[in-house]
Amino acid sequence: QKEVEQNSGPLSVPEGAIASLNCTYSDRGSQSFFWYRQYSGKSPELIMSIYSNGDKEDGRFTAQLNKASQYVSLLIRDSQPSDSATYLCAVTPDYKLSFGAGTTVTVRA
Amino acid sequence: GAVVSQHPSWVICKSGTSVKIECRSLDFQATTMFWYRQFPKQSLMLMATSNEGSKATYEQGVEKDKFLINHASLTLSTLTVTSAHPEDSSFYICSARVGQGAFFGQGTRLTVV
Numbered sequence: 001q002k003e004v005e006q007n008s009g010p011l012s013v014p015e016g017a018i019a020s021l022n023c024t025y026s027d028r029g030s031q032s033f034f035w036y037r038q039y040s041g042k043s044p045e046l047i048m049s050i051y052s053n054g055d056k057e058d059g060r061f062t063a064q065l066n067k068a069s070q071y072v073s074l075l076i077r078d079s080q081p082s083d084s085a086t087y088l089c090a091v092t093p094d095y096k097l098s099f100g101a102g103t104t105v106t107v108r109a
Numbered sequence: 110g111a112v113v114s115q116h117p118s119w120v121i122c123k124s125g126t127s128v129k130i131e132c133r134s135l136d137f138q139a140t141t142m143f144w145y146r147q148f149p150k151q152s153l154m155l156m157a158t159s160n161e162g163s164k165a166t167y168e169q170g171v172e173k174d175k176f177l178i179n180h181a182s183l184t185l186s187t188l189t190v191t192s193a194h195p196e197d198s199s200f201y202i203c204s205a206r207v208g209q210g211a212f213f214g215q216g217t218r219l220t221v222v
Contacts (some may be wrong), residue, residue, distance in 0.1 A: 032209040043115075043202045043216040044153070049209065088152065090211075096143065097204075097211050101152040 003027060006089050006100035013107055019076040021103050023089030026070070033065055033072045036088040038102065044088055048074060079107045112136055113205050115214025122193055122221055129189045130217045132203030138183035139205035144176075147200045147216075159186040159203075193221045 006023050013019045021035075032051055036044035050056045050063040050072065062075040072091075076083055084107045089100040112135040122128050132142055140161045145153040157178055158166040165178035177189040190197055202216040 034210055041200075041218075043213040046210055046212065051209065092209070095141070095206070096155060096158065099153045 003093065003098040004089055004091055004100040006087075006103050008101055009104040011103055011105045013079050013105070015079060015081060015107055015109050017079050019079050019083065019105050019107070021074040021076075021087050021089075021105070023072045023074075023100055024070055025072070025089075025091045025093075025098075027091070027093035027098075028067075028070065030091040030093045032092040033063070034090040034097070035061075035063060035072075035074045036090060036099075038086045038088060040085075076105070079105075081107050081109055083107050113139075113203065113212050113214040115203050115217055117217060118215055119218040120220070122219070124194055124221055125192055127189055127191045128193055128219060129187055130201055130203075130219075132186045132188070132205075132214050134184045134205050137205075137207060139186075139207075140183060141206055142180060142186040143204045143206075143211070144178065144186075144188050145202045145204065147202060153202065156188075161186075190219065193219070195221045197221050 004025050035048040037047050038044040048063040050065045056063045060077045064073045086102040086104045088102045090097045114133045116131045142159040144156045147153050155168050156171045159178045159180040161180045167173045180186040198221045200216050203214040204211045
């Protein structure tokens, strides 16, 4: 079983809609959770971090964490064409970050 | 946020030659840096963990004699791809842990011809 699993997509959403991304992880000892955005040909950039159960909002992004279900999600509200990218979920079971394979999001105008 | 600078951003080299990639933390000290490789349409693959002042820790399947890592200071880690071959062509990215998270360098696109 992979440490971090994501739906690969692609996830296609119309402009202005909500994009919902899901991630599950296997190590119950994981304490920190991150969402990175990666544009094609570029390196990942951190967009959200979450450490405790519940929701965390930052602008159009909301991260949700449920440690009991070993589940973390990312919602992108009012999706824009500039949100088209691959979103990587990352968790820290130890000193290293473990990444999911990423979900590719396409926002169509 | 913290800045991690990687150089060069792209390089083309001949098969059999070596290429050095630098990763610098610009506004903080990084005792640990990570080196990743990413093939097209695939996720990041951790190659090794670079520790300042000590030997790097390589992931299973990564040849330490081929991918030489040096972390001689708290702000600089280097990855040298030795005797490069076309199959080494990839996107190499470094990152540094900052607090709970990690920040990435810009990445280096290596093409071996």
